[in-house]
Amino acid sequence: MTAALAITKLQLRIIRNDPWFLLIMFLMPLVVMPLFVKTLGLGLVASGFESASGAEVVVPGQVVLFGFFVGGSVGFALYREHGWKTWDRLRASAAPSRSLLAGFAVPWTVIHVAYQLILFLAGGLALGLRFNGGSPFALVLVAVGYGACIVALVLLVSASFRTINQVNAFQNVGAMALGGLGGALVPLEQLPGWAQAIAPVTPQYWAMRGFRGVFLESASIVDVLPSAAVLFGTAAVLSLLAARRFRADETKEFFA
Amino acid sequence: MLRATDLTKAYGEVQALNGADLSVAPGQVVSLLGRNGAGKTTMLSIIAGLLRPDAGSVELGGIDALAKPEAAAKLLGIAPQDTGIYTVLTVRQNLEFFGELSGMDRATRSARAVEVADRLGLGPLLDRKGGQLSGGETRRLHTACALVHAPRLLMLDEPTVGADVTTRLQIIEAVRDLAADGAAVVYTTHYLPEVVSLEADLVIIDNGQVLATGTQPELIEQHRISGVQFEAAGELPDSLTSGQGLEVTRQGPDRWQVLGDIDMAQLLEYFGDGTARLRSVESLQPDLETVFLAVTGNRIDDESLDEEAAATDIEEGARA
The missing domain is CATH 3.40.50.300 (P-loop containing nucleotide triphosphate hydrolases)
Incomplete structure (x- = not known):
């Protein structure tokens, strides 16, 4: 636990010393969100949500889309240790592999969840996103589930791949393809039938379903439990797989 | 420990x-x-x-x-x-x-x-x-x-x-x-x-x-070598190159090393009238390099030493 805690604090300190990536990840969706509000708002009205502004799907969509990059940064952080040649120094502490992994997973899950919540807050301030009777606790529950799920997914990918380029490629394709399929780019009901059919295999689908429930359908904690259960369950399975697959003594290649 | x-x-x-x-x-x-x-x-x-x-x-x-x-x-x-x-x-x-x-x-x-x-x-x-x-x-x-x-x-x-x-x-x-x-x-x-x-x-x-x-003293003592190093113009005396128990190695255009039971005075005897051709002579001093050579049969990474020295020179130059 000592090593996990030390590495957790290290990750947070590194971000504090070099916050530019996160700042850009905050600014990007704030620029993109207003571009889609009106169009997607019309779609929601046409779907029967007469008082919807569009922010109810645009903000969660951008949170889910860009959140994948933020949560996925755990892979970059892990590989960066190899690039900085500090990985062996961490290993020399003799911390078990699972402690090392936890030292990366925990802070990046926390950062991912905080990122989502701050973006929702910004969406409220900038685009008038309101709960409309939905539960803030339900929002937090889904955000934590999504945060844990994405971090676990990218940890599994990072444990399985050998180079940072492979991890980056997965992140880029994963964010767009899984996000698109999950309804983060356009609302699910506007996707083709085949996409709607396979959407539930993506964590993004369950996150979007939970978030939309909170903002469009006044969902309570109980209402979002199915989404949260899938997200937490998937996170648990992916974490176990990542822990099984992860080998601390495996060589990873950062940028040459 | x-x-x-x-x-x-x-x-x-x-x-x-x-x-x-x-x-x-x-x-x-x-x-x-x-x-x-x-x-x-x-x-x-x-x-x-x-x-x-x-x-x-x-x-x-x-x-x-x-x-x-x-x-x-x-x-x-x-x-x-x-x-x-x-x-x-x-x-x-x-x-x-x-x-x-x-x-x-x-x-x-x-x-x-x-x-x-x-x-x-x-x-x-x-x-x-x-x-x-x-x-x-x-x-x-x-x-x-x-x-x-x-x-x-x-x-x-x-x-x-x-x-x-x-x-x-x-x-x-x-x-x-x-x-x-x-x-x-x-x-x-x-x-x-x-x-x-x-x-x-x-x-x-x-x-x-x-x-x-x-x-260090123990190993130097255990692997003590004797011989001379010298610089000389022209060919070496035949008596030296064919001397029994002597191992003559050329280390540069005019630089030679002779391992064996030989000291500086004996080297001068080998050269006889040709001592004027000798530019420098020194006894081989056993050190860590010679110990390493004797133990492994190899010098210790000449290439690394050169790179290291070059890197040091560059850095010192940059600082200056």
């Missing part, structure tokens, strides 16, 4: 270590000498718990390090060959992190960071980011990170590669101080003057096997 016994490790068909032993007592500095690929880094990696040996045992402060790596790790500090620091963190943050990783409380690691930084000449740079340090300062921070939790066994793998003179001296001084405080130190290097300066005991390793161990 450290007793590594019969360490064996193969990478596929390459036998990196083949029954190698290494023992270091508290307060002792042991220099692990060997060519590139001799097995030095593999040995240190096994002792540090970074690699599992195929066979052998490692006992660290009475702890079976292979069975209880976490307990052993608290006694051990290692600065691997490649410089590894957090460039976005300050010197202080780097040092405190490695202290925290070893389980030190906040007050202790904070005080220790200052102490170690001062010891390695990094005191004025405590709040400078790692990425803003010079090459030598980075190397010192890299070493300091291994010292911060006051390890009882310190392992430095070529800590002065590419380092400037100041850095070399500060690292050597720090190692001396640590040993004086009772720490056991394993120090690998290609740079023999550092070994002399540290008055380190030697372990010479080649092809994964320990070939010789002992103090």
Whole structure:
């Protein structure tokens, strides 16, 4: 636990010393969100949500889309240790592999969840996103589930791949393809039938379903439990797989 | 403090270590000498718990390090060959992190960071980011990170590669101080003057096997060679080149080495009337280089020495 805690604090300190990536990840969706509000708002009205502004799907969509990059940064952080040649120094502490992994997973899950919540807050301030009777606790529950799920997914990918380029490629394709399929780019009901059919295999689908429930359908904690259960369950399975697959003594290649 | 016994490790068909032993007592500095690929880094990696040996045992402060790596790790500090620091963190943050990783409380690691930084000449740079340090300062921070939790066994793998003179001296001084405080130190290097300066005991390793161990005077005495080196114009006297028990080697256009039962006066006799052709003569002095040569049959990485010297020259030039 000592090593996990030390590495957790290290990750947070590194971000504090070099916050530019996160700042850009905050600014990007704030620029993109207003571009889609009106169009997607019309779609929601046409779907029967007469008082919807569009922010109810645009903000969660951008949170889910860009959140994948933020949560996925755990892979970059892990590989960066190899690039900085500090990985062996961490290993020399003799911390078990699972402690090392936890030292990366925990802070990046926390950062991912905080990122989502701050973006929702910004969406409220900038685009008038309101709960409309939905539960803030339900929002937090889904955000934590999504945060844990994405971090676990990218940890599994990072444990399985050998180079940072492979991890980056997965992140880029994963964010767009899984996000698109999950309804983060356009609302699910506007996707083709085949996409709607396979959407539930993506964590993004369950996150979007939970978030939309909170903002469009006044969902309570109980209402979002199915989404949260899938997200937490998937996170648990992916974490176990990542822990099984992860080998601390495996060589990873950062940028040459 | 450290007793590594019969360490064996193969990478596929390459036998990196083949029954190698290494023992270091508290307060002792042991220099692990060997060519590139001799097995030095593999040995240190096994002792540090970074690699599992195929066979052998490692006992660290009475702890079976292979069975209880976490307990052993608290006694051990290692600065691997490649410089590894957090460039976005300050010197202080780097040092405190490695202290925290070893389980030190906040007050202790904070005080220790200052102490170690001062010891390695990094005191004025405590709040400078790692990425803003010079090459030598980075190397010192890299070493300091291994010292911060006051390890009882310190392992430095070529800590002065590419380092400037100041850095070399500060690292050597720090190692001396640590040993004086009772720490056991394993120090690998290609740079023999550092070994002399540290008055380190030697372990010479080649092809994964320990070939010789002992103090410097002991090994120099055991592998004493006699002979002369000289510079002479023209051909050598036939009597010299065919002299019984003499081994004549050309070392340059006009430079020669004769190994065997010969001294300077005898060399002059061989030249007879031609002594005017001799430009310089010196007796061969046994030193670590000759010991290494005698034990392994090889010089110790001439290429590395040249690169190292070149890197030092460049850095010193840049600073000037």
